[in-house]
Amino acid sequence: MMMLKLAFRNILRNRRRTLLTVLSMAGGYLLVSVQLSVTEGSYDQVLDFYTRDTTGHVQVTVGGFVETPTLYKAFSLTDDLQQAIDAVPGVQATAPRIESSALGYGDTRSFPVSVRGVDPKREAALSFLADKVSAGRYLTSETDDQGYAGVMIGAQVARQLSLGVGDELILVSQGADGSLANDLYRVQGILGQPGDAEERWVVMPLAAAQSFFVLPGKVHRLVILGADYRSAPRLAERIGEVLPGQELSASPWQTVAREFHETMTADKEGGLITLYVIVFLVCIGVLNTVLMSVLERTGEFGVLKAIGTSPARLFWLIMLETLLLAVIACLLGGLVALPINLWFTLQGIALAEPMEISGIVFSHYRGQMSAYVFGFPMLVILIAAALIALMPGFRAARIVPVDAMRTL
Structure with missing residues (x-):
């Protein structure tokens, strides 16, 4: 609890810088979440149509x-x-x-x-x-x-x-x-x-x-x-248990349409590169902020070490401060992303020209509301924040008290 109080006190010292850092991370979360919603929603439309129209589940x-x-x-x-x-x-x-x-x-x-x-x-x-x-x-x-x-x-x-x-x-x-x-x-x-x-x-x-x-x-x-194309492998296993003999086999659509599935998976994974680039750019700015904070408090860290604070506690203090910023940013980004993703899911993006596939007309790309759309960006931001805090944390932990107090 003491470490948490110290972390909150420290991030509120320079409120303007903290606000800019939080907004930067929240903006990254928002972009990743919205893009995931639209991407996952459009893939859902394509795969649901394809499996129902062609292969079944x-x-x-x-x-x-x-x-x-x-x-x-x-x-x-x-x-x-x-x-x-x-x-x-x-x-x-x-x-x-x-x-x-x-x-x-x-x-x-x-x-x-x-x-x-x-x-x-x-x-x-x-x-x-x-x-x-x-x-x-x-x-x-x-x-x-x-x-x-x-x-x-x-x-x-x-x-x-x-x-x-x-x-x-x-x-x-x-x-x-x-x-x-x-x-x-x-x-x-x-x-x-x-x-x-x-x-x-x-x-x-x-x-x-x-x-x-x-x-x-x-x-x-x-x-x-079945109920959903994602559950096809489990459904195939259950169906396989009731098939007589070895002659018959139950295959999920991922096996029946292997090339199509591999193409869609590769395309989907390629789209994640854009999301990682966004997170990387956000992290560069956050790293700069955390390093500045550590450098400004070099003397303070020297005093803390002089009175007996262990290097591990200083390291975890920096980690906790950075993760607190990330959590606040994700919560803020999630609040903004929620109505946007909901709108994409309910209304969608109207196509300039409706697309007809085998007699079925697609007029909108729709988003998706799921735990993945909101949870994956948070996980990426938190992991990135933890990695960002490693270098400043080690720097703070290795400070020599005498050298550090000379900066006071």
């Missing part, structure tokens, strides 16, 4: 399918397996998928397409597929009056084959049993616009895809949505 597949997907690496999705996975804590939605390729034919043209077999209801509850229909209607499992199964086609498929809603599409591919797969389908809807990720897709009901590729009761992926 976890995928159950045959071992090796994630690395080298082929038509033949399919597994039987039984009712018992589906129910066991649905019952795992944290699982919010599941959607089976079949994925392969085919050659699509219109009246006069052909075009290579990517075929997706989905359960319409489960897929709509898991991904944004239903929101991407730009013409026609969303997929249904029912056949039309002539017995044709309905499909949704990507915008590029529609353009290349000159197809519209209600037209007939012929698909030719290879079945899993080695036979020639071919069938005729009715176009129910068009997905997105040319240039979207779905531009070459042909999406059909799961049962129709199983029949077309001769995969009765089988699927390539069971895509699973």
